[in-house]
Amino acid sequence: MMNYARDRARDPAGDPPETAPALAVHAHGLTVVRGGRTVLDSLGFDVPQGQITGLLGPSGCGKTTLMRAVAGTQAKVAGTLDVLGAPAGHPRLRPRIGYVTQAPSVYDDLTVRQNLDYFAAVLQPGPAARAERRAAVTRAIEDVDLTDHADALAGHLSGGQRSRVSLAVALLGDPELLVLDEPTVGLDPVLRRDLWNLFHTLAARGTTLLVSSHVMDEADRCHRLLLLRDGRLLAEGTPESLRARTHSATVEEAFLHLAADPRAQEATEAGAVPTGAPGAPAADAPGARERTAVTTARPHGAAPPPSGPAASRPSATGPSAARTAATAARVLRQLRHDPRTIALMLLVPCAMIALLRYVFDASPRTFDGIGASLLGIFPMITMFLVTSIATLRERTSGTLERLLALPLGKADLIGGYALAFGLLAIVQSALATALSIGLLGLDVTGSPWLLLLVAVLDALLGTALGLFVSAFAASEFQAVQFMPAVLMPQLLLCGLFTARDTMQPALKALSDVLPMSYAVDGMDQVRHHADATPAFVHDTLIVTACALLVLALGAATLRRRTP
């Protein structure tokens, strides 16, 4: 059974409050175009605060698109869409909305608790909030009845259990508005009933819920309904009013009646809830007054100050060291559950450098030249691959959409990845450098620490390139294809195979703008000079600047709203 320890006095299945509530969402002329098609067509509706509004309609009618528009993750939204008194997608709304996507957007390679710990750290970063976070995580796990599975990997749970982890994430921080996209799909009847009871408990506490479903028998569990078909609003109102208006016994019948009779739709097509309709705020009701204030008193694009519980929640979305550190810790925690990947990342460069040494057994001087350069190139290649696939997985699993709907700065996310993989790169490069110099007899005049410095910078560059390139890949297959496209030209032109001075002018010019050329040059400087030469400093500065530039480009390519 779900935990109802925080339930208030009202009957979970009871009626909404008698006085008309204020509005959590107000839409007018809402239109969304996806892939050149109008998917939502001039919708007008209201969602009252503290109630459960069901968004019902057949598959493909636009429910997910509407949910994403309300959550602020949908691009190309036209018309008016005010959410909690601010335009949808306003940064101040991010900590105030809990959004559950249709597929469970959680990390399969983290436990239930680790998933929640991370999202809680995004919502409430910093060591000062640790105790509060821990309590919120425990409470959310209890709410979705997963206490017995708190330490299980999310990937080892059933589909319904993973959906509940996703819901628990959305419950963190007591959001004022919960946007739930088909939260009960695939659940057994007992769990479905328990979840609906939880939704009513949340509504009784004052939370607004917008819940989509294509199962019409869930309609009677909602206080109000929005019936959608082919991107147009068929009708809105309480289940009773819709049944009464269409003389139907069930909401499903009412839906079919409305779908077949265009005249029956006309009453609600023009825009907001008609005054006097069941569930609509009366003209002089508090909700109606607030709606006027929301839609007329605020300059376009400006958000009013948050009120209620949200006022105490963090709203900053600027760079935050605590959120960057939490992201890096989460990425490393994911890797900890994947020891084979860690072993491959650390051992493959060592194995390759050892192989190279014995390939050039007869010519140790050639090994010195190529080996030193490859000490930087191996980490760049592995970090590029691992980062591009890890970020792409974040994109395809839906966790990226969820994260970007939260108060997490893009720089925090990119910085967290760079920090985690940068730390791994240090270990990887240190192992390969120690092996090369200590056991394989690599002869360098300069300090091995300088060699390590260039290797780590190369790895950081590989991480940055991987993050950047993943924005252009639609699948892991494509990400892997990008590897030769991005790295091979650099490898061929970096001076490892032919001295850069002897290249054709066009190739030399191309080589001059590729960062790997400077990485190889920097390694060469360490090989031949005891101290850091001006050329070495110049080379390392260029590699560092390129890594930072590509990281910034990676952050710039992240879009909070997707098409």
Ligand SMILES: Nc1ncnc2c1ncn2[C@@H]1O[C@H](COP(=O)(O)OP(=O)(O)OP(=O)(O)O)[C@@H](O)[C@H]1O
């Ligand atoms: N990226 C896209 N580009 C173009 N059209 C899209 C895109 N995503 C969805 N659509 C179209 O938009 C329409 C609405 O899709 P949406 O996912 O919102 O429907 P839905 O009601 O949530 O469906 P379901 O209940 O099956 O999840 C569909 O006709 C779909 O084909």
